[in-house]
Amino acid sequence: MSKYKVSLVFRGEIIENLNYGPCARAWWVACPNDNNATYTPLYPLCLGIKTITTINSRDFMITIIQNNLKPGFLCHSESLQSKICKSSSKAITSIYQLAFSTKTKLDGLLVMGFDNLEICNLLLSDLYFRPFSFKIPNLNLIIFEIEFTNNKVIVKIYQNSQEKYTFHGANPNVVLNEIGILAQFTGSTLFGLEHEQTKLSIEKEQTSHCTVEDWQNRELRAWKALLRHTGCSNITPFGKKSKFEFWTRSKDPTKDEAMLKYLYECKFLQSVPANHNKTDQFWSAFQDALDSNIRGNDGKRRILSIIADRFHYDTIKEKLSVSNDLITEARHYARINGPGCVQLEKPKITIKKLTREKEEQIESFFQDKANVIMSSYKTDSATGLPENDIYKEDLGGLCSICNMYGYESFDELQKLILHYASLDHQLNNDKERLLTECNNLQRYLKKDYENELKVDSCGYTKHNTCINHSQIQEHIPSDLHNKLSVLKEYLLYYLAHQTRKVYLNAQLNAQLGELNEMGALIIVDYKMKILPKSARETNKTSLEKRMALHSILIYTSLYNNTTLQVRAFDHWSTDTRQDAWFTASSLNAAISEIDPQPEWVVFISDNGPHYYKADLMLIMGRWKEWYNIYVRKWTFLEAEEAKTTIDSHHAQISHAINRHVCLGFNIAQGSDIELAIEGICGTSVAHLEPERPKGKKQVNTLPARAIPNIGEWNEFTPAKLEKLQKKDIQKPNPQVSQHSVPKSPWFVPMPHKSSWALKENQKFGKRGGGKRISKHVITYLEGYFLAGNINKSDRYTAEEMHTELLELVKTGNLEESDVPKVSTIQNWIGRYATQHKQKIALVSQCSIFQ
Incomplete structure (x- = not known):
């Protein structure tokens, strides 16, 4: 029984100059399971043969090609492809180990199906003589062909696949003596004439015999001519597809012919008798079963799955006249459902629609910022929903x-x-x-x-x-x-x-506690990932790369400082530059919609470069002049250390867009986003395109400190700000579409001085804040590094460089405080190696052009 499930896709061809040429020994193999003691029958490696083998639910295709008069083996599996190998075992093993990350080795001949009796018989079907091998003392002989040449012996000797010598003689002994080698053997022994299998083959060739084809071509024609001359007529109703014929000598043969035709049409007369050829009877019955069924999973595909994996493609196509696609589908059906089995039923999912009341309750729960505060920057890969916190998985x-x-x-x-x-x-x-x-x-x-x-x-x-x-x-x-x-x-x-x-998380409630009817609290932020993951994968135009969404939450006090009203303004734009001018333009569009306008405002945002910038702070200083609104302060929160209500608002936007896409709508432009999020409480959406000015620098003063209520004020003088401010400060005048009207309002209830925790006073967590390597230490390190380039045996590791520097400390050439750590030296080696390679490349380039 075969070890693997193998299908012969293409039998290949036997090439005369390959299978019977100078390198014929490489084009014939023995069956792995053939243990004949006296001789070993051989099987041909046909050029172009292709087999498909399924191992661990993965298909492997092996193909034989010509490689310098010898066979070469290629193995394919999905996207993997082997090199041209000298053996099938090496080809299949290399791809199998890559596919499953294992060190298992496979027998190539078994994988190609040389232990499958049906495949072996197909390879031998066109052979007139089957080669075999046997052993004599210290030698292994192969008999490729037996031919009679009128008692004349010819011996050809090849070297590097080229014919070098040719010897002729009356018998094998004479030729062997003329060659002058292997004198311990007789010619008959050396050429295999004394082996029993050779003698049987010669006897078989000398015995006269007549094949069926010869009989049909000569004797049968003679019998038919004899019948016609005696007055007989052919009344066979089968046509030419049957090997049997009916003849009659009746004076009126039409009656006999009509009777036989009637019996044949009524299925009482068969073109092939039941006891004659059961193989043809099987294929005929199977053809009738296919013809009686319709196409589809429960028809032809299911019937063909019974034998699809038992026969190779060529046999099924020849016997049943079906396409390769149908055979492939039938094999797939057999692997999933079993050969001829009823197709497995998919589980039925019943979806019950929620009532209007339950829908409204769920919607109101998720829209309540007191119940849901989720991050809008990270979504779960499996569900696509926002996650609660941002942490590093590792x-x-x-x-x-x-x-x-x-x-x-x-x-x-x-x-x-x-x-x-x-x-x-x-x-x-x-x-x-x-x-x-x-x-x-x-x-x-x-x-x-x-x-x-x-x-x-x-x-x-x-x-x-x-x-x-x-x-x-x-x-x-x-x-x-x-x-x-x-x-x-x-x-x-x-x-x-x-x-x-x-x-920092407490600052929002602290600022809300200071609100009254005269002021407003404004929280601003950009939403980075606008589309859900499923929409991003299918949207080939990459909407996110050409559109920005900026959100503004404005808190105002109502009803005697016991209730706060929140207005959310979401501005989408094709201008993707998230800079100070875009932020100022978005704030301009939002503040013009507030009625009545507040006398003063307080801002809260993260410390991203689009907010934490002198340009934006100087623009805020002109609000009193432009809008008659005094900006009290702008509080910056660490992105990894504080969350505000705007994160929950962005999570609601993600949920609304995801739901919009799941309902079958497409997100192709900004107006689609307006339609998706217009139902969020207290939210107005508009299209904004800022008009960017060009002008000269203008400066002003700016006080700032690290954390609200903590630390000393830093006064930025005009001289300092002149280096920061690049453009003239102008009042934004963006192009804004009409803001959408919220479907429902959004109301919420009104909800330590020490500098040791300031980041500016910390020794860690600052980029570039560590101790630097001194210049004279770098000189020593460069010398150690270049010594290794001159002679590889003198190459220094980071530990060896550190040891050498400590020796210089003992001799007084360096201070101990100047010696860097081993890890610092290791990092320096990586940086210097890159710089050194670039420098050498530039020098070489200059010398070439000169």
Whole structure:
């Protein structure tokens, strides 16, 4: 039985100069399961043969091509393709290992189906003589063909596939003596004439015989001529498709012919008798079954699936006259449902439509900002819905700051305690207490600290110092005190990160608490991902790359400071430059829609470059002149450390657009987005195109500080601002379409001074804030690097460079504080190697052109 499920797609051809030429030995193989003791029958490797084998639900196609008079093997599987290999095993093994990432090796002949009796018989079907091999002492002989040449022996000797010598003689012994090699053998033994299988083959060739074709061509014609001369007539009703004929000598043969025709039409007379050829009877019956069924899964495809995997394409096409597509579909049907089985029914899904009342309840729940606050920047890949928080997946749910400065610092601290507790007896007695205190402190900073940190209604807070490492430092050698100091700074930075998250998240409620009938709070932000994932994949015009969406939430106080009204303005535009002028134009369009206009406003946004910019701040300074509105302040929040209501609003936009697409509508232009989100409470949508001015610089003064209510004010003088401001400040005059009218209003209820947590006072988390390598140290490092380019045996690693620098410290050529870390040297090597390659390339280019 075959080991694999193999289909012969194309049998290939036997080529005379390949299969019977100088390299014929390579074009014949033995069956892997053939264990004949006296001789080994061989099977041909036909040029162009193609087989498809299914292994682990994956198809592998092997093809034989010509490779310098020898067979070459190619293996294909989906997008993978092997090189031209000398053996089928190497070809299939290389692709199988790539496909399944394994080291398993496969037998190529078994994969090609040389253990399949049906495939082997097809390969031998056109052979007049089947070659075989056998062994004599120290030699392996192959008999390719037996031919009678009137007792004349011819021996041809080839070298590098070229004929070099030819010997003729009356018998094998004479020719062998003339050649002068292998004298220990006789000619008859060396040429295989004494082997039993050779003798049987010669005897078979010498025996006269007549084939069926010869009999039909000669004897049958003679019998037919004899019947005609005796007055007989052919009355066979079958036509030429039957090998049997009916003859009669009746004076009126038409009656006999009519009777036989009637019997044949009534199925009482068969063109092929039941006991004559069961194979033809099978194919005929199968053809009738196909003809009796309609096309489709439950018709011809299901019937053909019974045998589709049992026979190769050529046989089925020849016997049943069906297309390759039908055979392929029938094989696919057999793999899924089973050969001839009833097609599996797909599960029925019943969708029940929600009542109008339930729909309104669900919609109102998700539109309530008090119930849903989700991020609009990240969506789940499986559902396409917005996720609640943004964390890095490879950190186990932690943000990068919490992982590096929080968990890793406590990890290192616990390792130090365990290590030196084993060396110091006094510290070992306090080990459990120190580990417990360390765990308690870690738990406190992660959970309890955020709950205990209070921010009052004015946005102020207080904190107490809570980190002390002196107890551990007393029992640890002085050379590690610097490491403890670094860990302390790490934990202080982690604590500052936790503090900023709580503090900045409280600023929204603090600003809302200061609102009255005269003022307004404005929150602004850009929505980055406008379309849902499914729409982005199908929209080949890439709408997001040519359109921007800017959102503005305006809070105003109503009803004696107990209720707040929120107006949302979403402006879409084909101008994708998210800069200060676009923001100012969007604010201009929104503030003109507020009636009555407030006397003063407060802004909240993230610290992105489109807001955290001198251009926009200077434009805000002109609002009193343009709109008679005084801008009190602009609060910038860290994107990773604070969330506001506008994130929930953007999540609602994502949900509305996704629902719009799921209902079958297309998002092809900005007006489609207006239609999708017009039902959100308190939301107005409009098309905005800013008119960008060109002019000279104009400067003004600007006070600023890092965090609201904390830190010193920094006054930016006109001299400083002149370097920042690039264009003349003009009042925006954008082209704005008519804002849509909200279908329902949006109402919500009215809802610590220390600088240690400011980012400007932190040692970590600043880009480019680390210690730089001094110039004289770089000179030494360049020398070490270039020494390796001159002689590879002198190449330095980062550790070896660090060791050499420490030796220079001992000799007094360097200060210890100037020696960088091994990791710093490693980073420098990467940067310098790139710069050095670019420099060498430029020098070579200049020398070539000169």
